[in-house]
Amino acid sequence: MNVLHNLVERLERLESLDKAALPLRAGIGRAVRPRIVRNLLSGTALGHALHPVLTDLPIGAWSMAALLDTAGPAAGPAADLLVTVGIAAAIPTAAAGLNDWSDTRGPESRVGLAHAAANSTALSLYAVSLVARRSGHRRAGRALALAGFGVLMAGGYLGGYLGYAQGVKVNRTAWRRGPAEWTSVLAETELAEGQHRRVRAGEISVLLVRDAGRIEALDSVCSHMGGPLEEGTVANGCVTCPWHGSTFRLTDGNVVRGPASNPQPSYETRLQDGQIQLRARTPAAGRY
Incomplete structure (x- = not known):
């Protein structure tokens, strides 16, 4: 050294x-x-x-x-x-x-x-x-x-x-990739309106939120400094990281308030046979 x-x-x-x-x-x-x-x-x-x-x-x-x-x-x-x-x-x-x-x-x-x-x-x-x-x-x-x-x-x-060397301001989701195919992550009955939960999706963790009748999915690790979004606050269609207050829109992961500068990876969701399924967004579905 x-x-x-x-x-x-x-x-x-x-x-x-x-x-x-x-x-x-x-x-x-x-x-x-x-x-x-x-x-x-x-x-x-x-x-x-x-x-x-x-x-x-x-x-x-x-x-x-x-x-x-x-x-x-x-x-x-x-x-x-x-x-x-x-x-x-x-x-x-x-x-x-x-x-x-x-x-x-x-x-x-x-x-x-x-x-x-x-x-x-x-x-x-x-x-x-x-x-x-x-x-x-x-x-x-x-x-x-x-x-x-x-x-x-x-x-x-x-x-x-x-x-x-210390990775300050490095995007903490840069190497996290969710499943490309539809993957079941939770029974529909386990996520009530207004609730949010952290689930596994392949090799990563994802935040699921049922908000205004829709199920939204974002990477659970805050892109700013790795904070746990599942411990944050969900309100007004956004989730706020508990560590530094970065706020992301649930529908697409875009940053509403810094200090985060990188959008949060978001996922398509659907209900299939009583299961909540998700997959990485395709170009036709919007931002990855």
Whole structure:
């Protein structure tokens, strides 16, 4: 195992960071509570997380600024512009990242806190660099930007660890596939109007709901962070995850409220010989 990985694993075990994380997480939770804010920062309309998309903007701008800073005085105005663009782009990027981080706990939260601290430090260094550049202290401005770029790379490594090693914001239903053929999962008499139950369907678990005379079926594992939807609340044609409040429409699994950004897999249902049967949706029946 490489040295960097060992260092991050130590960071994962640093429980003293939880004292700083708790009040920050509570404050962010209040700020993103409105549905329009939660959906926007979570990337609900995109169908996947917003934060990774936005990170390309400040990283790209600041990377090119670092290159132009080595190209001589003629490239100075272009480098200054890219530093400014990176600062502007970093603000919504940080907002989306903090929204995602507010749902993490334990090791993921500690690494995420360090990731945010590194990126905030980089942003501060670039802001001071811009002030120095505009004040005519170009050498100091370039040095500050170079330091900011180094810290940015450290933050980027931690961000990659969060996504690829810890699986933060990875769709938890990506590899779950229900039966392609009609499969009996429950006797019709065992699901009364207004009830919901978790059943097995082939190799996966499914949430069955009898709502307004219809039987709806969604994957029981929340796509956001794996919460058990069968323990959630069913109301107004939707199910809400008990862990982070992601809300999905029962008829098609589409996200009504984040933090989930991936739709919940839904299944066709029918009644056959007193049994509730389901199967994966065909293209003619709608979204898989």
